[in-house]
Every structure is written in structure tokens, then in C-alpha cells.
Amino acid sequence: MKKIVHVLFVCLLAISLAACSNATKPSSTEEQKTADIPTEIDKPVTIEFWHAMTGNLEKTLQTMTQKFNDSQSNINVKLVNQGTYDDLNKKLMAAAKSHTSPVMAQAYEDWMQDYINNDLIADLTPYIQNKTVGWSDSELNDIVQVFRDENSWNNKFYGVPFNKSTEVLYYNTDMFKENNLKAPTTWAELEMAAQTLTKGNVIGMGFENAIGLNFPTWVQQAGGQFVDVDNKKVSFDSEEGKKALTFLNDMVNNKKIARLAGEDNYMSDPFSRGDVAMYIGSSAGISFVEAAAKDKINWATAPLPAGEKASTQFQGTNLVTFNSADDQQKLAAWEFMKYLSSKDQTIYWAQNTGYVPVRESALKDSVWLKYIEENPKYAAAEKQFDAGYFFPHLDGAFAMKSAYSTEIQAVLVGKKSVDQGLQDAAKNTQDALDKANK
Template structure:
């Protein structure tokens, strides 16, 4: 997997973002959130969309953008590749400071939190609710619930979901067949399979170098709570948190039946070489694994194994519009967002990239169902929708993630004990949240 980093209120909101997704908009909410916006592009407008897509992902985005441009008389979208996600984030912050922000960009929810705090991105609620250019209630509620909720702050909708993925289990079907194994569904089965497959030069299990970022999933699978978002308090220094980290550390450092990607950078490389029997990675890596594995190994995917409960974080970026853009540019960006998130385009994107469709209608569409039937490796991600979550909206979330991922990583590379690592991770994470709230 290359350059893939590493997921709710209509009853109260006019834009239909409540858990009761079939509720209608209220008149009062409409009045509260509606703002005057242009509804027609009356002259040629060119907008820049900064992104971090590479390889086949970028080619697919280029195809979609060209189709959109060809369908427009006054809108032209110019794609600008800004490198990795880290590069994109740094360039967006630099552009904001120099007042040279693009009209549109990809953004993770923790980036969006900072943008919102600094009034950098546009509240899309008026566009969504507008009778001329907006979405109907049905169109809004068609967005998968977890993605609607992820893009909602204080009853306002700030982004449109785009490239969404989640972690899945990749496994070598030949190795599993030779050892009479089935895809593991629990931690115990995962550990047993890893133990069985570890022989000679083969290590049973693999984890990405960025496994620390996904530690919330393991804590929640163990039945714990990672953070109390209402109180802005870290809660993973707990029995469940220690159980999760001990499980991972035992596999990697004590039993030697798992390894990190290390110098390989991404686990897909040792997996497709046959150096590991299975690994956990992003569903967006399916196309990369498929291309690399061709002629070398046979493989399949499965949902993440769980302990006390299933849990998986939905990852990937959203589409945002920067508030510095002119009104006509904002409208052009909204039209492009609607296009990219339409049923037809989200199916096309998912079929060609390994990301998941962002609309319920797309998930239920015969074209997508046929694709899943013909390409069963794509099924594992959407099978986890009911267990999906997104990282809570917290001031300091970006710094918090850096804090705990660094400490979890230190444990898994043998530099700290489990107790010390989780203690330091919790302290540094809480410090990040406290600093951001001042």
C-alpha cells in the first residue's frame, strides 16, 4: 500500500445529520443555518483542488475530473498533486498563513478541526439546504451515517466524504490451506494462526509501521474506551488498554510471531513476497496488493478479528472548501463535491481504488453488488460498517494522535515496556488535549 496513511443529527439539525436519518428538516433549523449563496455560475470559473492521490488513484481522480469538466460550460477544476498526506497538510497550513489557500482540498477530520477553529473552511450547510443547488433530505441521508457524522460540527456540515477506507485482514490463502486454517475472527484465532504460520523465514502476522495510530481500535475491541470526548479526558490507560497493548507486544516481541513493516515501509511488500502469512492494512491497499501479488501468491481479505467486540476506524479524507475563495468559486467547488459524491461516481471510484462507496444507494446498487460478487476481496470493508467509528472531534486531536502513536510504537520496537509505554502515551495525549483547550 503506497501513500495511504492511515472514521451523527437530523432531529436537531436542519441538514439531516441526526441518528434518526429519516427525519425531515425543521423550519427553525432552516432559518438558523441558511445563508445567502449564489445559485448560478454566471461566468467561467477555474478552481484548484489540492490532493494527495498517487498512482492508479490519481489516474482515477483525473478521469473523474475530466468527465466533470467536460460536463460543465463555466466550471474548470484543476487538480494539483501535493505529494503525501503529510506534504498536503503542511502546504495547506502554509498557504493559510500566506493567504494563498486553494479553493478545495482533501482533509482529515483532525485537520478540519484546526481549520474550523481558525475560520478557514466553509460551512456547507447553506449549500446543502439550498432548494436550487442543494441536496434533498433523501440525498443527504443517503450518505453513510458514520460519514455524515464525521463531517458535522455543532450542527454544521463542513465536508463531503470522499476517499473512505478501513482496516481489513489480508491473508495468504495457500498458506492457510496448507495449514488447515480459516480466516481468524477473534484475537485468539489470530494469535493461533500467526503461531502456526511462523516457520522458517515466514513470520505469521504483519502490522504496518503506523500501527500506533490505530491503537484506539484495539482498545475498543478489548471492550475499553479510548477517550471521553465529552470531558476531553484520555481513558485508554486502563485494564483494556493494557490488554490490547500486551496482546500486540507479545506477538511482536515476546512470541516473535508478528513483525512490523520496518524498512519495507508498507506491509504489502513482504506479504506479496510471501514473507508473512497475513497482515492488517487499509482496504485502500487492495489495488496495490493485487498488482504486486500477481504471479507470486494467492490471497484473500476478511474483516478484522475482534476480542470482546468488533471495532474498526473508518479512515480517509473529506472534501473541504476554503473560506478565502470567492462566492462563485465556492459554488463551483460545491458542484464538484456533489459530482464526486454522487452514486455513479462513488461506485466508479470504489471499483477502481479499493475505497468504499460513501452512499447507501451505491452500496445497494446492482452494479456495486456485481462488482463485489466478482471481486470478493472488496467485501471485507463494507462488512464492517456496523462496527465502524470515526475519531472524536477534539481540539488537539492531531497532536494527540502523534503523542500516543509515538509511544505505542516505542513499545512495539522494544524501547519501552507495556506499562511505561501506555502511561507515557496517556500522559502525553492528555497534555496535547489540555494545551489545545487553553
């Protein structure tokens, strides 16, 4: 979407690895750590929160932060916009090297893997399990499971979910009505709709330029496995992987019923102009599409069409605290994390941004249910929780994503054949995984 950097990396496998689904009881060592943390802010403290929110997303975060600051007198959260996600990542790494890390930041799970390996971010388990400032088991388990698991490494929690989204299908309702079409629910229906809607200057289907990053979703939808986590082996160079890439390549290059965003940068622009009848993009872009499409087209959203099975990546960042912070700053950060992830605030965030609530109680709350009834465009994302997955916790995840996305992209822009691109993607991805796990 416009101004949203689709670093929102795709992710493989279902949620079978990571943490168990229920809150775990602390060991005696963990109980001691829990007892050792401060539970009271004893003097005013200011903490910096580095983020990459833009446009209405940043305005909403500013409103929420101001409300938090005004709600008490001892904690002042200072927001620092660091540009794009790529900018934020680079600045966080530079700050770590120069020992100038902020107290808090947004972070993707593959960034967190590197931070954990280098002992840069705090284990939040002592805060979560503390009887005074923590969450009860029910409060912890109220976090949607895919987000809870994503933030857990060996039963230790290093992050709190924040801006979470997934891909949805955006479609032009007038074009669909004119052609007697319904929102597609399968690959076959998606291809048929794209074929029907491609006429004149209109292309039926659109994909973001970052589609290569989303290739794991298509492999899993085809019934395949993207990576064997236990054995650290890439497994998408398979019949299912070829089926997925062939399907995409046929639509873009052979049948020419789909296109990438190309020079438009984000597919929301050609979609809002009426040049593309439907496209797949992040649910976090809803507010951007609303602004761009106003008084131009009528549109709606739907869950991703499924292949052999439904599968969708839940993307977005988590909240982390850096170990360089002192105990009072860490406690202040934990209080702000609790606030941002509380039921009322996650509903407010979702209502104003297009991200999804991160708590089960929020999804069932009358305020949220009324909101999505009145604003059905926001309902498609949460309908896919059962099919949701996240990138597995693997060393080298960032390099892996760069490796396979580059090669898949080369196929879709016509530079490589399906067979060659898939083979090169598998080799380069395995090399990145092997290098990181020597």
C-alpha cells in the same frame, strides 16, 4: 500500503458524538443563509483542488475530473497534486497563512477541526439545504451515517466524504489452505493462525509501521474506552488498554509470531513476496497489493478479527472548500463535491481504488453488488460499517495522535515495557489534550 501514507489516523469511540443521524431542518437564520448563496454559475470559473492521490488513485481521480469538466462548460476543475498527506497538510496551512488557499482540498477530520477553529473552511449547510442546488433530506441521509456524522460539527456540515477506507485482514490463501486454516474472526484465532503459520522464513502476522496510530481500535476491541469526550479525559490507561497492548506486544516481541513492516516501509511488500502470511492494512491498498502480488501469491481479504467486540476505524479524507474562495468558486466547488459523492461516481471510485462507496444507495446498487460478487476482495471493508467509528471532534486531536502513537510504537520496537509505554502514552496524550483546551 506502498505509497499510501498511513496518516489514516485511528479513531476512537463509537459514533455517539457529533451530529444527529437524520437531516436537520434549517432555522430561520440558516434559511436566510441558504437563500443568500448563488445558485447559478454566471460565467466560466476555474477552481483548484489540492489532493494527495498517487498511482492508480490519481489516475482514477483524473479520469473522473475530466468527465466532470467535459460535462458542462462553466466549471473547470484543475487538479494539483501536493505530494503525501503530510505534504498536503503543511502546504494547506502555509497557504492559509499567506492567504493563498486553494478553493478545494482533501482534509482529514482533525485538520478540519483546526480549520473550523480558525474560520478557514466554509460551512456547507447552506448549499446542502438549498432547494435549487442542494440535497433533499433523503439524499443527505443516503450518505453512510459514520461519514455524515464525521463531517458534522454542531449540526453544521463542513465536508463531504470522499476517499474512505478501513482496515482489513490480508491473508495468503495458499498458506491458509496448506495449514487447514480459515480467516480468523477473533483475537484468539488470529494468534493461533500466526503461531501456526510462523515457520522457516515466514512470519505469521504483519503490522504496518503506523500501528501506533491504530491503537484506539485495539483498545475498543478489548472492550475499553479510548477517551472520555465529554470530560476531555484520556481513558485508555486501563485494564482493557493494557490487555490490548500486551496482546500486540506478545505477538511481536515475546512470541515473535508477528513483525512490523520495518525497513520494508509497507507490509504489502513482504506479504506479496510471501515472507508474511497475513497482515492488517488499509482497504485502499488493494490495488497496490494486486500489482505487487501478481503471479507471486494468491490472497484474499477479511474483516478485522474482533476482541470483546468488533471495532474498526473508517479512515480517509473529506472534501472541503476554503472561505477565501469567492461565491462563484464556492458554488463550483459544491457542484464538484456533489458529482464526486454521487451514487454512480462513488461506485466508480470504489471499483477502481479499493475505497468504499459513501452512499447507502451505492452499496445496494446492482452494479456494485455485481462488482463485489466478481471481486470479493473489495467486500471486506463495507462489512464493517456497523463497527465503524471516527476520531472525535476534539481540539488537539492531531497532537494527541502523535503523542500516543509514538509511545505505543516505542513498546512494539522493544524500547519500553507495556506498563511504561501505556503510562507515558496516557500522560503525553492528556497533556496534548489539556494544552489544546485551555
